[in-house]
Amino acid sequence: MKKDFLAISDYTSQELQALLDLAEELKAEWKAGGNEPVLQGKVLAMIFQKPSLRTRVSFDMAMRHLGGDALYLSPAEIGLGKRESIADVARVISGYVQGVMARVFAHEHVVELAKWSSIPVINGLSDYNHPCQAMADALTIQEEFGTLKGVNVTYVGDGNNVAVSLMHVCAKLGANFTIANPKGYDMPAESIAEARRFAAESGSTLTFLRDPHKAVRGAQVIYTDTWTSMGQEEEAARRAKVFPPYQVNAALVAEATPEVIVMHCLPAHRGQEITDEVADGPHSRLFPQAHNRLHAQKAILVQLLR
Numbered sequence: 001m002k003k004d005f006l007a008i009s010d011y012t013s014q015e016l017q018a019l020l021d022l023a024e025e026l027k028a029e030w031k032a033g034g035n036e037p038v039l040q041g042k043v044l045a046m047i048f049q050k051p052s053l054r055t056r057v058s059f060d061m062a063m064r065h066l067g068g069d070a071l072y073l074s075p076a077e078i079g080l081g082k083r084e085s086i087a088d089v090a091r092v093i094s095g096y097v098q099g100v101m102a103r104v105f106a107h108e109h110v111v112e113l114a115k116w117s118s119i120p121v122i123n124g125l126s127d128y129n130h131p132c133q134a135m136a137d138a139l140t141i142q143e144e145f146g147t148l149k150g151v152n153v154t155y156v157g158d159g160n161n162v163a164v165s166l167m168h169v170c171a172k173l174g175a176n177f178t179i180a181n182p183k184g185y186d187m188p189a190e191s192i193a194e195a196r197r198f199a200a201e202s203g204s205t206l207t208f209l210r211d212p213h214k215a216v217r218g219a220q221v222i223y224t225d226t227w228t229s230m231g232q233e234e235e236a237a238r239r240a241k242v243f244p245p246y247q248v249n250a251a252l253v254a255e256a257t258p259e260v261i262v263m264h265c266l267p268a269h270r271g272q273e274i275t276d277e278v279a280d281g282p283h284s285r286l287f288p289q290a291h292n293r294l295h296a297q298k299a300i301l302v303q304l305l306r
């Protein structure tokens with residue numbers, strides 16, 4: 001297993017499946033009364049260049065449940081690459097704590113941090129992908145359908161960081177991935193090429209469409225995310241004009257399979273990419289999915305920090 005957890009594409013399907021199985025075990029253990037303090041004496045520094053609810057709280061609580069501790073370092077404090085070079089931050093912090101979780105704008109910044117750190121570095125979201133989210137998503141799908149193999153997952157919306165890591169985890173673990181996104185908002189060609197290699201190995205299918213109605217036919221999972229990601233705020237008005245046909249609403253959900261579950265990494269922009277009716281309706285798994293961040297990340301922490 002690698003020192004760092006930076007992207008789904010860095011891990012083999014066996015390693016990812018082992019992490020999911022460990023997450024299930026740790027979740028069951030926690031539900032049965034509490035986790036073993038296997039990370040006692042270990043501290044995770046959490047560096048944020050962007051806001052967060054789920055990532056911040058779930059990593060902090062995961063460390064506490066495992067007997068360790070976490071330090072929150074806000075965008076104003078570290079000034080990663082601004083107040084101090086990333087290489088210097090990495091080498092200093094490596095002498096203080098046992099692991100780092102970082103949420104950054106440019107993916108190369110978390111890669112740089114990992115390169116210069118002697119301790120594990122976990123990507124808590126970059127402009128390229130959101131691998132911890134993808135692990136929680138995969139755990140949610142596995143709990144619902146027993147496996148990812150052969151499950152039809154449809155992503156509707158922007159071809160963003162969340163879409164890329166979801167596509168990669170599906171392709172690695174054998175789920176069939178379909179995306180419907182508007183022209184001009186495709187995932188990076190390189191990420192798609194990687195996914196094609198993973199899908200060829202796992203035997204899953206990849207489908208790239210513009211029409212959300214076609215995309216949800218046969219879907220067992222419908223997934224969406226914000227139309228405007230953090231760092232793209234100046235594009236919000238333009239995006240708000242392009243994306244309305246990609247709203248996940250009751251009419252769209254009705255075109256999928258009867259057992260379809262609806263997922264969203266959150267925060268949700270209700271009335272934009274998802275309606276209240278769907279977010280709070282019987283198909284929604286939004287909150288169990290958010291709670292699974294805790295369990296999926298415990299597995300990553302145990303694997304890397306123990």
Ligand code: CP
Nearest residue numbers: 052053054055265266
């Ligand atoms: N889904 C997710 O990463 O949420 P936060 O931005 O609140 O951490």
Ligand code: NVA
Nearest residue numbers: 160162225229230266
């Ligand atoms: N795509 C979103 C995900 C937020 C968790 C963003 O990058 O802002």
